[in-house]
Amino acid sequence: MKYVGVEICKEEINSLAQYLEDYSIGHNNVTIDQRTKEFYRFISKQIIFFKFILKAYPKTYSIKVIISDFLSLILNDLKSETRYYYLNQRSVIENYMRMILKDEINSTHITKQSFLNLKQQNETELSEKEYNKIINEYKIACSFIHGGDFLRVHLVSNFEECLESKTKMSERQRKNQISQFMEMVNILNKLFLIHNNEEVDSSFHRNKVTLEYLMGKRYMEKFFRIK
Numbered sequence: 001m002k003y004v005g006v007e008i009c010k011e012e013i014n015s016l017a018q019y020l021e022d023y024s025i026g027h028n029n030v031t032i033d034q035r036t037k038e039f040y041r042f043i044s045k046q047i048i049f050f051k052f053i054l055k056a057y058p059k060t061y062s063i064k065v066i067i068s069d070f071l072s073l074i075l076n077d078l079k080s081e082t083r084y085y086y087l088n089q090r091s092v093i094e095n096y097m098r099m100i101l102k103d104e105i106n107s108t109h110i111t112k113q114s115f116l117n118l119k120q121q122n123e124t125e126l127s128e129k130e131y132n133k134i135i136n137e138y139k140i141a142c143s144f145i146h147g148g149d150f151l152r153v154h155l156v157s158n159f160e161e162c163l164e165s166k167t168k169m170s171e172r173q174r175k176n177q178i179s180q181f182m183e184m185v186n187i188l189n190k191l192f193l194i195h196n197n198e199e200v201d202s203s204f205h206r207n208k209v210t211l212e213y214l215m216g217k218r219y220m221e222k223f224f225r226i227k
Contacts, residue, residue: 005210013044024078036077039178043070045214046185052210053196056203066095077178082169086144089181093138096188100195122191130187137184189215190222197226 020040024032032040047070054063069088076085094110101117115138119131169177193200200223204211212220 062095086141090141
């Protein structure tokens with residue numbers, strides 16, 4: 001019986017994967033490559049994980065938003081909506097930070113001080129390399145949202161991009177973007193666990209096999225060390 005939850009999750013993820021494959025073929029006339037499939041499955045697991053947390057704590061607004069953000073990321077990637085993709089990536093980072101820092105100051109706006117607080121509160125758990133990864137991904141997202149190279153392009157091209165919601169990015173850049181994002185989310189998941197251990201425990205009460213399927217063995221090792 002303990003594996004029933006895992007099978008339900010697998011079925012849900014496989015159904016979404018097939019739906020996305022059909023969508024890509026129907027709308028983009030291309031099949032989804034293996035790396036992108038792994039990315040979508042990774043995001044799907046994050047969504048299901050937070051749906052478990054939301055079920056136990058239905059009034060947690062940041063969890064509702066982050067579920068929406070993750071779903072939107074898949075759509076943005078499928079439709080090559082780079083700017084919207086980074087808008088949702090930034091929102092993912094900010095909502096993780098709200099759930100990690102847990103204070104009134106950061107409940108509305110994430111600032112430079114918020115990141116400094118993140119570093120100070122997790123000195124023993126967050127390496128300099130991991131901290132820089134979060135900062136860098138946040139800066140990249142902000143750069144795409146607020147301008148960057150976009151500002152140097154001709155106005156007509158700017159307007160055409162806005163109409164199409166697309167920004168040119170090579171496939172190599174996109175694959176690198178996916179890898180960096182997944183690494184960053186794993187770091188944020190670790191910090192979320194440290195600061196929300198009881199919530200995770202109660203959300204997956206008698207269902208730790210499903211938790212391991214969704215988050216991985218390293219996550220579970222951390223979970224049991226804290227618990």
